[in-house]
Amino acid sequence: MPPTPKISTAREAIARHVRGxxxxxDVLRAFEEVGRGxxxxxxxxxxxxxxxxxGDVHHIGTALLYTVLDSAGYAVHDLGMQVPIQTIIEAAARLNADAIALSALLVTSSRQMxxxxQALDQRGLQIPVLVGGAAINRAFGRRSGVLPDGRVYAAGVFYCRDVFEGLAALDALTDPAQRQNAIDEVRAEIAAERDQAPQSSPRPRSAAMQARRAVEVPVPPYWGARRRQVDLHEVWQSLDRNTLFRFHWGGYRASDADFPEIVRRQFEPWFDRLTQDALREGWLEARVVGGYFACRAEGDALHFLDADVRLDFPRQSDGERLCLADYFNNTRDVVALQAVxxxxxxxxxxxxxQRDGQYVKMLLVNGLASATAEALADYGHQLARRDLGLSPERGLRYSWGYAACPDLADQRKVLPLLDAEAGIGLTLTExxxxxxxxxxxxxVVHHPDATYFAVR
Ligand code: B12
Incomplete structure (x- = not known):
């Protein structure tokens, strides 16, 4: 990557980023230096x-969206998180907005898109809607534009893979020469998605293909939940720096040839400074609670024997017909739960x-917090393996919201088992x-055959 020349406009920085x-x-630094636009x-x-x-409490997706659009010269009205639909619609109508931009990190909020x-359509408003975020994809975006009676939303729904795709869509929508064409194109894509959508049929219930092999049940050092003492230094030693630098800190567009030098010159020094700052100022903590519970498999459910709690898991309808419950025996087994x-x-x-316009630091702080949370989860898992006398690779960890246990609402049963609110201040929103x-x-599943799988 050649050294960055002096940048005089935000648009120039964006164009250079998009070209790799x-x-x-460095784009965010340029925004800080040149100011809005x-x-x-x-x-x-x-x-x-x-x-x-x-349904969502994440900041960084919309913070980046705000920063890029604002710096590129748009008047951006950020209504914040967990905003009721009526509030969004009223604000957009009052401001005569060129578009509404909605973000979803979790499927719970994507369902509101x-x-x-539909509410915009019912109010007879024709405001294009941009949708994005980790929880959705292009097909979901297109399906969102199909109204319950089969019509396509008149002003179009634009799925945006990242903020730069969002900026391109907005540029088209605010250019009178391109606007109608952009809407017509996206509406045609939505109609095509609607016309090819397969009719959904109820999923047949199926039995497990084969019972898992029986394994000796490990014995935990304690039963129930306990807060664990964890040292952040130790956690950071196992933090995945490549993911932090490439993904969270935005080094993804650097070539393999340039990356090592960028790591040495920028990312490693930032990591050292920011971790020291986090310790000194105390804005990152390592809160971990882990627990061991007697359980047994009952069909597709796991029954917690001492708590009268059942967790139901979905089963694959074909192939190996996997289900998490199969990794436990049907008499008396042990399961570990953890929250960090x-x-x-x-x-x-x-x-x-974000409010102070310190965009680079905003990106770095979010990235370090995300990567530390991931590393903490891994650390908690290693503690469980050690406690149960398992080898460092045996068994797997599954989080709710991922394919094998997709239902986020099940965490409502798990947090009380871990006493997570009292132990580490962790709660679930409505x-x-x-x-x-x-x-x-x-x-945390201790069975050595445990594997990651998707249930469709
Ligand atoms: C890092 C990460 C975490 C971190 C930090 C999360 C956070 N609060 O920031 C931690 C480890 C804490 C975490 C926790 C969880 N996570 Co997580 N996580 C991720 C991961 C790997 C990256 C998310 C991220 O930070 N992206 C970076 C930001 C900048 O990206 P972004 O928000 O998508 O925004 C960019 C673009 O999408 C775009 N954009 C966003 N919105 C919009 C809108 C418009 C209009 C436009 C134009 C553009 C745009 O702009 C941004 C920059 O380009 C994703 C998977 C992935 N690869 O995306 C899973 C993911 C979001 N997590 C997921 C899950 C399930 C969880 C948990 C529920 C797991 C659990 N049970 O513990 C928890 C939930 C936490 C909570 N508070 O409820 C699922 C969510 C799907 C679902 N089922 O709901 C994902 C999608 C993984 C997956 N494949 O299933 N997670």
């Missing part, structure tokens, strides 16, 4: 309302940094989102 000539932190922007190019729907589009969080302060800090934001909950 600049990593994301840089030299080129006098009047806002258009107006956009940004919101996260009820079509509801919002880095505490509430990173979420607050990220919002503060829409099954974990609060604080940078937290995870998982079930």
């Amino acid at each position: 000539e600049m990593i994301l932190p 840089g030299a080129e922007v006098k009047e806002p190019r258009g107006t956009v309302v940004v919101a996260t729907l009820p 079509p509801v919002c589009i 969080t880095v505490g509430p302060r990173p979420g607050e800090y990220i919002q503060q940094l 829409s099954d989102t974990l609060s604080p934001e940078h937290s995870t909950v998982a079930i």
Whole structure:
């Protein structure tokens, strides 16, 4: 990657990033230096309302969206998180917005996207809707544009893989010469998706293909839940730096040839400074609770013997017909549960940094908090393996919301078992989102045959 020349407009930085000539932190640094729009922007190019729907408490997706669109010269009205649909619609109508931009990190909030589009249609509003975020894909975006009576939403629904795709869509929508064409194109894609959608048929219930082999049941050192003492230094030693640097810190567009130098010059020094700052200021914590519970498999469910709790898991309808319950015996087995969080302060800090226009630090703090939460989860899993006398590779950890246990609402049964609110301050919102934001909950399976699988 050639050294970045002096950038005079935000648009120039964005164009260089899209061409793979600049990593994301350098783009954000350019935004900080040139200010909104840089030299080129006098009047806002258009107006956009940004919101996260009820069911989500994540900051970074919309924070980046806000930052890029604002810096590119749009008047961006960020309504924040967990915004009721009526509030979004009223704000967009009042501001005569060129578009509404909705973000979803979790499926719980993505389900609200079509509801919002239907409400816009019912109000007779024709405001294009941009949708994005980790929980959705292009097909979902297109399906959101199909109204219950089969019509396609008149103003179009634009799925955006990242903020830069969102910026391109907005640029087209605010250019009178391109606007209608952009809407017609996206509506045609939505109609095509509608016309080829297969009719869904009820999934047949199927039995397990084969029983798992019987294994000796490990004996835990204690029963029930306990808060574990964890040292952040130790956790950071096993943190996946490649994922932190490439994914969370936006080094993904750097070539393999340039990457090592960027790591040495920028990412490693940032890592050292930020981890020291986090320890000194105390904005990252290592809160871990883990517990061991007697259980047995009952069909597709796991029954907790001492708590009268049942967790139901879906079974694959074909192939190996896997189901998590199959990894436990049907007499008396042991299951580990764990919950981890880095505490509430990173979420607050990220919002503060966004307000202060410190975009690079905002990206770095979020990335470190996310990667630390992931590393903490891994650390908790290793503790469980050690406690149960398992080898470092034996068994697997599954989090709710992933393919083998997709139902986030089941965490409502798991958190009380772990006494997670009292132990580490972890709660679930009404829409099954974990609060604080940078937290995870998982079930740890000790069976050596455990594998990751998807249930469709
Ligand atoms: C890092 C991560 C975490 C971190 C941090 C999460 C956080 N709060 O930031 C931790 C480890 C804490 C975590 C926890 C969980 N996670 Co998680 N996580 C991820 C991961 C790997 C990356 C998310 C991320 O930070 N992306 C970076 C940001 C910048 O991306 P983004 O938000 O998508 O936004 C970008 C674009 O999408 C775009 N964009 C976003 N919105 C919009 C809107 C518009 C209009 C436009 C134009 C663009 C746009 O702009 C951004 C920059 O380009 C994703 C998988 C993935 N690869 O995306 C899973 C993922 C989001 N997690 C998932 C799950 C299930 C969870 C947990 C529920 C697991 C659990 N049971 O513990 C918890 C929930 C936490 C909570 N608070 O409720 C699922 C969610 C799906 C679902 N079932 O709901 C995902 C999708 C993984 C998967 N494949 O299933 N997670």
